[in-house]
Amino acid sequence: MNKILECVPNFSEGRNRENIAKIIAPFKDKAGIRLLDTQRDEDHNRLVVTVIGTPEALKTAMIEAMGEAIAVIDLRRHQGQHPRMGAVDVVPFIPVKDITMAEAVDISKAVAAEASRQYNLPVFLYEASASRPERRNLAAIRKGQFEGMAEKMKAPEWMPDYGPPEIHPSAGVTAVGARMPLVAFNVNLDTDRLDIADGIARRARHINGGLRYCKAMGVRLQDRGIVQVSINMTDYTQTALYQAFELIRIEARRYGVNVVGSEIVGLVPMAALVDTAAYYLGLEDFSAEQVLETRLEI
């Protein structure tokens, strides 16, 4: 048994390469840790790191990286398109292999407790780790962003789960939690009209009557002169990728618009793609046991 957990921390630094190098250093060349991906975005001024590891190794490295980020990022001077409330904005832990969601929740709480203590940082638990239902959704916690957080936290219902009851002056607040693997799946349209992408997103997403585990919004791809429906598949085991894709294709017809392609940002569990292939080929009685994996070990 080899328990593997994934962590996808989002840091509010997408521009200064020196700072970024310091933040990701704790994930490099460590036993029990594999840094899979880093994506920095200058417009968003945000860094998204994808790392997997054994629970203990990942916990230690994550707390260290939070310290680095808090040391180099000052949110009072931070501007970017992506909403944010902390130098370390959000730290999701995702069960990957031989580990339950309950164990992932425990680790997220251990990281929240230790980081809040070491860095005097207010931490909110979210998603599966949330202490109350209204904190499950990250957007609810982050509403008001860094600039509004000091005021927001004066209300008793916004006391943090760990750390002091006021924002860290330069690092704001952080959300930590455990959640299902999330697949970032974007579908591109052959139009430049954002209202069409938004209209399709509204029909596809759960909140407006669409697919249960699908969040979506319209996004403009400036350089290509087109728009896309940007989707977060929040539980691919319940709502399949191909369902979202086909539903968007169907909704696009209303507007006489075509789907021209799609993209997966970051990682996707193999099962989500196998499920997709099995659907389109109409595979009968197919089992994941039949798949010879690329990174197979004896």
Place this chain on the structure above:
Amino acid sequence: MNKILECVPNFSEGRNRENIAKIIAPFKDKAGIRLLDTQRDEDHNRLVVTVIGTPEALKTAMIEAMGEAIAVIDLRRHQGQHPRMGAVDVVPFIPVKDITMAEAVDISKAVAAEASRQYNLPVFLYEASASRPERRNLAAIRKGQFEGMAEKMKAPEWMPDYGPPEIHPSAGVTAVGARMPLVAFNVNLDTDRLDIADGIARRARHINGGLRYCKAMGVRLQDRGIVQVSINMTDYTQTALYQAFELIRIEARRYGVNVVGSEIVGLVPMAALVDTAAYYLGLEDFSAEQVLETRLEI
């Protein structure tokens, strides 16, 4: 680096469970070896084993299993629907991970040499290991089957590559070679007319002008009252699964027939399914590095 080779030996025994247990015993509970699948078929009177391992461990286990099969199978008393020429009919080695086709060829030759010596068995090299072009195709070697092989081998062009120039009295001859992973992919049709499945197979397969790495024939599924196009994808990296599937769907239209499903028999490399999912979703810039595998290790 962890070189992994696959072997899918076919033995001419699909009925006697005691004999089958003896044949597969050398693949069980061995370091460096993982027995993935065994399929025995009573009608074919044939056993297909799928095993992966490190080259050395697999070579040793394979030679041992050949000895067991030669000891318990007597082809003079063997009947079955599947064409066969030996107790150990065919032994293909398939590069799986961190290993080249040239290395797989070397291992196939080492197994052929050692088994022919130990068991006084004539061995023909085939596919990528073949010593001459007309021996690449297994069907050409096997033509005449066990019953015709003694006569066939009198011709100088059918001297075996290893071992004596005449058949083993009870075990016949064996073909050993290295080849690309082969995907057994069958597409089911909503008709019971075998001539339609055959007609579609002819249009899809390489030999009649179809896809380069596609062998196909019509097969009747007695119990379901339908027919299928049974396909061997001989190099899925060059001819994709979805190409074969869509071509069959297109050809089926000629007959007013529909595809009702498909099946993959045995193993399929992950890349073949990822490629399929990427095609149907129109994924742009997708890399296999983005896939979180199920049997992942740190």
